Amino acid sequence: MENEVKNQSDLQSIFDANRKKRRRKNNLxxxxxxxxxxxxxxxxxxxxxxxxxxxxxxxxxxxxxxxWVGLDNYIRIFTNDNLFWxxxxxxxxxxxxxxxxxxxxxxxxxxxxxxxxxxxxxxTLIYYVPSIIGGSVAIAVxxxxxxxxxxxxxxxxxxxxxxxxxxxxxxxxxxxxxLIFLIVWQxxxxxxxFLAGLRQIPQELYEAASVDGAxxxxxxxxxxxxxxxPVLFFNLxxxxxxxxxxxxxxxxxxxxxxxxxxxxxxxxxxxxAFTNFRMGYASALAWILLIVIGxxxxxxxKSSKKWVYYESEGGK
Amino acid sequence: xxxxxxxxxxxxxxTFVGGLGFxxxxxxxxxxxxxxxxxxxxxxxxxxxxxxxxxxENYAIGWEGFGRYGFDLFFRNSLFVTTLxxxxxxxxxxxxxxxxxxxxxxxxxxxxxxLLATVMLPMQVTLIPQYILFHxxxxxxxxxxxxxxxxxxxxxxxxxxxxxxxxxxPRELDEAAIIDGxxxxxxxxxxxxxxxxxxxxxVMIFQFMWTWDDFLSxxxxxxxxxxxxxxxxxxxxxxxxxxxxxxxxxAMSSLSLLPQFVLFLFCQKYLVKGIATTGIK
Numbered sequence: 001m002e003n004e005v006k007n008q009s010d011l012q013s014i015f016d017a018n019r020k021k022r023r024r025k026n027n028l029x030x031x032x033x034x035x036x037x038x039x040x041x042x043x044x045x046x047x048x049x050x051x052x053x054x055x056x057x058x059x060x061x062x063x064x065x066x067x068w069v070g071l072d073n074y075i076r077i078f079t080n081d082n083l084f085w086x087x088x089x090x091x092x093x094x095x096x097x098x099x100x101x102x103x104x105x106x107x108x109x110x111x112x113x114x115x116x117x118x119x120x121x122x123x124t125l126i127y128y129v130p131s132i133i134g135g136s137v138a139i140a141v142x143x144x145x146x147x148x149x150x151x152x153x154x155x156x157x158x159x160x161x162x163x164x165x166x167x168x169x170x171x172x173x174x175x176x177x178x179l180i181f182l183i184v185w186q187x188x189x190x191x192x193x194f195l196a197g198l199r200q201i202p203q204e205l206y207e208a209a210s211v212d213g214a215x216x217x218x219x220x221x222x223x224x225x226x227x228x229x230p231v232l233f234f235n236l237x238x239x240x241x242x243x244x245x246x247x248x249x250x251x252x253x254x255x256x257x258x259x260x261x262x263x264x265x266x267x268x269x270x271x272x273a274f275t276n277f278r279m280g281y282a283s284a285l286a287w288i289l290l291i292v293i294g295x296x297x298x299x300x301x302k303s304s305k306k307w308v309y310y311e312s313e314g315g316k
Numbered sequence: 317x318x319x320x321x322x323x324x325x326x327x328x329x330x331t332f333v334g335g336l337g338f339x340x341x342x343x344x345x346x347x348x349x350x351x352x353x354x355x356x357x358x359x360x361x362x363x364x365x366x367x368x369x370x371x372x373e374n375y376a377i378g379w380e381g382f383g384r385y386g387f388d389l390f391f392r393n394s395l396f397v398t399t400l401x402x403x404x405x406x407x408x409x410x411x412x413x414x415x416x417x418x419x420x421x422x423x424x425x426x427x428x429x430x431l432l433a434t435v436m437l438p439m440q441v442t443l444i445p446q447y448i449l450f451h452x453x454x455x456x457x458x459x460x461x462x463x464x465x466x467x468x469x470x471x472x473x474x475x476x477x478x479x480x481x482x483x484x485x486p487r488e489l490d491e492a493a494i495i496d497g498x499x500x501x502x503x504x505x506x507x508x509x510x511x512x513x514x515x516x517x518x519v520m521i522f523q524f525m526w527t528w529d530d531f532l533s534x535x536x537x538x539x540x541x542x543x544x545x546x547x548x549x550x551x552x553x554x555x556x557x558x559x560x561x562x563x564x565x566x567a568m569s570s571l572s573l574l575p576q577f578v579l580f581l582f583c584q585k586y587l588v589k590g591i592a593t594t595g596i597k
Contacts, residue, residue: 026420027422029419029500030415030419030424031421033411033414033415034412034415036411036467037412037468037472040408040468041431044446044465045434049442051445051448052444052445055444055445062451112333113333116321123333125584129340129341130340130344132576133344133529137531137550137551137569137572138347138550139569139573141566142347143343145350145358145362151362152346152363155362156363237436241436247532248531269443273447274447279444289440289441293438
């Protein structure tokens with residue numbers, strides 16, 4: 001009897017040992033699959049982020065070792081850096097105008113595409129083309145041509161009797177609009193996402209509404225809009241973060257000018273880091289950008305409870 | 317919606333939608349047209365989409381590039397970087413996603429949360445420390461900073477996309493393989509990998525488009541004109557100091573977009589499906 005119990009506990013411990021061994025083996029297998037990402041995450045993302053946090057409290061030109069300056073960078077940014085405030089203002093204006101415009105276009109066109117006409121697949125492809133190439137140097141070159149003094153836009157405006165003989169991208173009031181147009185022009189990618197969302201709305205809902213005598217406008221506001229809000233939410237978050245990081249087109253089309261009217265935050269950060277080699281100062285700018293983007297994202301998340309419809313919760 | 321469309325509705329639809337399509341494509345059509353225009357016509361008849369005569373030599377002149385650097389060099393560089401970046405993205409996204417989707421391991425949910433967090437992380441935050449790191453490794457003025465990150469999860473979104481895709485593959489398949497004595501490596505190689513083809517194509521297309529277009533990383537890491545990618549070469553070419561004529565510049569702009577157009581035409585089915593299901597870009 002006693003022997004048996006002993007055997008049982010032996011067996012148990014062998015089981016435990018086996019399970020532990022198996023688990024350890026599984027962990028090892030997982031690590032082998034994960035290793036590229038683990039290396040990247042710790043070595044190229046998390047480590048550098050912490051290092052950049054440290055740098056933001058230093059003065060560092062890459063020629064000599066970083067020297068600790070405490071909060072000096074942050075104090076100077078907030079109290080004595082006009083370009084910081086200017087670039088923040090420009091960027092926020094851009095985000096607040098370009099993101100909703102782009103999404104409004106995307107949603108409107110997606111709804112039109114979804115009306116069941118023939119050829120919508122072809123048109124979807126056409127609308128998508130600018131999204132593929134919109135960030136390229138080539139388009140920046142073209143954009144400068146089209147919006148230039150002797151460009152196509154001014155000529156077309158001339159046909160309608162508007163005489164504009166200036167470079168749009170060097171006009172202090174219009175330069176930012178040249179870039180906003182460039183972003184809105186690329187409404188194709190959010191449009192395709194909206195379209196996929198629209199196609200997932202069950203047809204029965206519309207049929208049931210028709211039976212109940214709802215007209216098109218009712219159906220749109222009571223069915224389409226609520227059911228598309230999760231997609232809208234997703235698009236809003238991603239487009240907003242992307243707009244905050246706008247760099248290439250501002251760098252190439254307007255070069256931040258005229259008189260810094262299109263000095264986007266990412267552009268200012270680039271100049272501080274890679275033209276002036278003030279790595280410490282630029283790191284502080286980067287962390288402020290992260291906090292600004294984080295706050296805006298958090299606000300959108302927070303507000304989403306009020307306007308995003310989740311079916312599983314039975315409405316609001 | 318099976319409501320019959322009246323002829324009037326159809327005409328209004330196609331006029332509006334087609335008109336908008338024309339406006340959308342106008343800058344691109346303009347580019348191709350102007351790349352063939354004689355120099356003076358680019359500004360004189362600026363809006364026109366039909367060149368009065370076709371100047372194909374714009375392409376030949378542009379191809380010579382500037383200084384000693386021709387566009388053949390830039391295209392070779394771009395092709396090299398892009399190919400390796402695509403391989404990196406395919407390798408990393410499948411291997412890592414397999415672990416997250418199929419294996420059980422310690423800290424799994426924490427690590428997955430980290431992955432999701434990096435999807436949304438603005439690149440500006442890591443830009444400077446990564447530059448310093450690559451600088452200290454002696455990688456500035458090599459292609460390594462553009463290539464190596466793709467092998468170690470530089471685009472976490474692709475991993476996420478793959479995780480979602482692999483989760484959709486029935487688990488019975490790997491269980492059957494395991495019972496037959498297959499290891500997890502075997503399951504990955506023989507069972508899962510062949511089934512991820514549609515997702516692989518999506519990853520390939522997007523990584524290609526992004527790397528080909530990428531401007532900021534080459535701008536920071538490649539100072540030597542020998543190493544310029546097409547994006548940088550085009551920018552160098554458009555520099556007022558190098559620029560002699562507009563025709564060749566616009567010709568080279570058109571040419572720089574050609575690989576993307578070709579890929580788009582051949583893979584548009586995957587591309588549109590890819591964005592629709594994953595919400596890329």
